[in-house]
Amino acid sequence: MKTKAAPVAKSTFNVEEIRAQFPILKELVHGKPLVYFDNGATSQKPRRVIKAESTYYATINANVHRGVHTLSTKATEAQEAAREAIRKHINAKHAHEAIFTSGTTAGINLAATSLGQLLLKPGDVVVISGMEHHSNIVPWQLACERHGAVLKVIPITESGEWDGQLADELICQLANCKILAISHVSNTLGTINPVKKLIALAKKKGITTVVDGAQAIAHLDVDVQDLGCDLYAFSGHKAYGPTGTGVLYGREELLSRMPPWQGGGEMIDTVTLEKSTWAKLPFKFEAGTPHIAGIIGLGEAISWMEDYDKSAMAAHEHVLLEHATKELLAIDGLRIIGTAKEKVGVISFVIDGVHHYDLGTLLDQQGIAVRTGHHCTQPLMDRFGVSGTTRASFACFNTIAEVDAMVAGVKKAVKMLR
Amino acid sequence: MTTTMTLAQAQQDLVDEFAMFTDWQDRYEHLIELGKDLPLIAPENKVDTNLVRGCQSRVWLNAEMKNDLVHFTADSDAMITKGIVALLVRVYNDRAPQEILGASTDFIDRIGLREHLSPNRANGLSAMLDQMKRYALAYSSKS
Numbered sequence: 047m048k049t050k051a052a053p054v055a056k057s058t059f060n061v062e063e064i065r066a067q068f069p070i071l072k073e074l075v076h077g078k079p080l081v082y083f084d085n086g087a088t089s090q091k092p093r094r095v096i097k098a099e100s101t102y103y104a105t106i107n108a109n110v111h112r113g114v115h116t117l118s119t120k121a122t123e124a125q126e127a128a129r130e131a132i133r134k135h136i137n138a139k140h141a142h143e144a145i146f147t148s149g150t151t152a153g154i155n156l157a158a159t160s161l162g163q164l165l166l167k168p169g170d171v172v173v174i175s176g177m178e179h180h181s182n183i184v185p186w187q188l189a190c191e192r193h194g195a196v197l198k199v200i201p202i203t204e205s206g207e208w209d210g211q212l213a214d215e216l217i218c219q220l221a222n223c224k225i226l227a228i229s230h231v232s233n234t235l236g237t238i239n240p241v242k243k244l245i246a247l248a249k250k251k252g253i254t255t256v257v258d259g260a261q262a263i264a265h266l267d268v269d270v271q272d273l274g275c276d277l278y279a280f281s282g283h284k285a286y287g288p289t290g291t292g293v294l295y296g297r298e299e300l301l302s303r304m305p306p307w308q309g310g311g312e313m314i315d316t317v318t319l320e321k322s323t324w325a326k327l328p329f330k331f332e333a334g335t336p337h338i339a340g341i342i343g344l345g346e347a348i349s350w351m352e353d354y355d356k357s358a359m360a361a362h363e364h365v366l367l368e369h370a371t372k373e374l375l376a377i378d379g380l381r382i383i384g385t386a387k388e389k390v391g392v393i394s395f396v397i398d399g400v401h402h403y404d405l406g407t408l409l410d411q412q413g414i415a416v417r418t419g420h421h422c423t424q425p426l427m428d429r430f431g432v433s434g435t436t437r438a439s440f441a442c443f444n445t446i447a448e449v450d451a452m453v454a455g456v457k458k459a460v461k462m463l464r
Numbered sequence: 465m466t467t468t469m470t471l472a473q474a475q476q477d478l479v480d481e482f483a484m485f486t487d488w489q490d491r492y493e494h495l496i497e498l499g500k501d502l503p504l505i506a507p508e509n510k511v512d513t514n515l516v517r518g519c520q521s522r523v524w525l526n527a528e529m530k531n532d533l534v535h536f537t538a539d540s541d542a543m544i545t546k547g548i549v550a551l552l553v554r555v556y557n558d559r560a561p562q563e564i565l566g567a568s569t570d571f572i573d574r575i576g577l578r579e580h581l582s583p584n585r586a587n588g589l590s591a592m593l594d595q596m597k598r599y600a601l602a603y604s605s606k607s
C-alpha cells in the first residue's frame with residue numbers, strides 16, 4: 047500500500063504505551079484480566095475517543111447545519127473537521143465524498159439501493175465473492191430482486207482466497223455485469239484481497255466497483271484513489287471509533303448521479319408538496335440528524351491512528367498472527383480456516399471433536415473474548431463444510447502474552463471437552 | 465429419582481449439588497458430565513422439527529405424553545449446551561403440564577452458573593425453557 051506524506055512525526059509504537067490508553071483493558075472478566083480478541087466484531091476505544099464524545103455532549107451539543115447560534119456552529123465545525131480527517135486518512139479527493147452512515151451495513155444498503163436504481167435492468171449482473179459478510183450479500187440480493195438482475199459469485203479456494211482466474215473470467219466475459227461488490231479484507235478468514243487488480247479490470251469494462259472495507263480500515267493503509275474504487279464502505283467502531291458510525295466514500299462524479307436513499311431533513315434543497323430537489327453532496331445522502339457525537343469520536347479515532355505509524359501497528363499485529371498460528375497449529379486436531387499468504391491479524395479455527403460454542407464458553411471463563419459461530423458468513427461456512435469456527439481477531443493493543451494465554455486456554459478447554 | 469421429588473425439590477437438589485463447587489472448572493466439568501449422562505434421544509426424534517431455535521449449537525428437544533406426564537428427551541452437538549439441557553430435563557421431565565407451567569425458573573440464578581447461564585441468545589437456555597413450556601401448554605390444553 048502507498049504511504050502518505052506525514053506532516054508531523056509519528057509516535058513510536060510501544061504496545062504498553064498503547065495499552066495504557068485503553069481503559070477497558072484494566073477490566074476483569076470472571077476475575078481474570080480481560081484478553082480481548084474480538085476486534086473483528088468491534089475494537090476497543092482509546093480514552094481520547096471516549097473523551098471526545100463526552101466533551102461534545104458536555105460543551106458543544108447542538109444540532110448541525112441548522113442553527114445560527116454559537117453551539118450549532120461549533121458542533122458543525124467539529125463534525126466537518128472529522129469529515130476532513132477522514133478524507134485525509136483514506137486520501138479521498140474531496141471531503142464531501144465521505145458520507146456519514148451508521149456503519150458498513152448502512153453504507154452498503156445505500157450503495158445497493160441507489161446504484162440499483164441508477165444502473166440495474168432486468169438480466170444485468172452483480173458480482174460478489176463467496177467470502178462476503180451477509181452485509182455485502184443481502185443488500186445485493188434485494189437490489190437484484192427489485193430490478194430483475196442476477197447475482198454471481200466468485201468462488202473461494204481452499205486457502206480462502208478468490209479464485210483469481212475465475213474472478214477475471216467473470217468480470218471479462220459477462221457482457222452485462224454492472225456492479226462488482228467485494229470485501230477488502232475477509233472478517234472470517236483474514237484474507238487481504240487483491241482488490242486493486244480486480245477493480246482495474248472492472249473499470250476497463252465500465253463496471254461500477256463497491257468495496258466493503260469494514261475489516262481493512264483499522265489494519266491497512268486505505269487509499270481510495272490508489273485502489274480506484276467507486277465506493278468504499280467502512281464502520282467507525284471497528285477502527286477504534288464509536289459504534290453507530292461509519293463512512294461511505296464515493297467518487298464525486300458517481301455520487302452526483304446517484305439518487306438519494308433516504309428522504310428527510312438536511313438532504314433537500316427545496317421542498318414543495320409536489321417535488322423536492324436535493325441538497326449538494328454529501329448532504330443529499332445524509333437525511334436526518336446524524337450521530338454527531340459519534341462522528342466527532344470517529345474523527346478522534348482517525349487522528350489517534352494517524353499519530354502512529356500504521357505500518358508499525360500492522361507489523362505488530364502480524365507478529366501476533368504468526369505466533370498464534372504457530373502455537374495453535376501445535377494443538378492436536380486443530381485446523382485453521384483461512385491460510386492465505388496475505389492476511390490481517392485474524393485467525394479462524396476448528397478443532398476435531400470440539401464445538402466452537404463450548405470452546406468460546408470455556409475461553410470466556412478464563413477472561414478470553416473470542417467470537418464463535420458463522421461470523422455472518424454462512425455461504426463461506428458451507429464452502430468449508432463447517433457449522434462455525436472460533437475466531438481470534440487482533441488489534442494493535444494485543445500482546446504475545448495474551449496470545450499465549452489464549453493458547454493455554456484452548457488447551458485447557460480441549461482437555462475438559464475430550 | 466426425580467419422580468419422587470417435587471419439581472421445586474429437584475431444583476433445590478441441583479442448587480445444592482452445584483453449591484459444592486467453588487471453581488469454574490469443576491462446575492463446568494460437572495455440567496459436561498451431566499450432559500454425558502443424559503439418556504440418548506431416539507434417532508427418529510433427532511430431527512429438524514425438534515430443533516430449538518435461538519441456540520448457537522444445535523439442540524433437539526422432544527416431548528411426549530406418558531401417563532399424563534410430559535416426557536422429555538434431548539440432545540445437543542455441543543457439550544455445555546447438552547449439560548444445560550440435561551439440567552432442564554432433570555427438573556422438568558415426567559411432570560404434569562400444570563406443574564411445569566407453574567414452576568419458577570429462578571433456580572438457574574441460584575445454581576451459581578448464573579452469569580454463564582443467563583438467558584442469552586448464544587446458549588439458548590431461555591429458548592429451551594420456552595420450548596419446554598410450550599410443549600407443556602400444548603398438552604395441558606389437550607387434557
Ligand SMILES: Cc1ncc(COP(=O)(O)O)c(C=O)c1O
Nearest residue numbers: 149150151179181233258260281
Ligand atoms: C466484512 C464486514 N462487512 C460488513 C460488516 C458489517 O459492519 P457493521 O455491523 O458495522 O455495519 C462487518 C462487521 O462484522 C464485516 O466484518
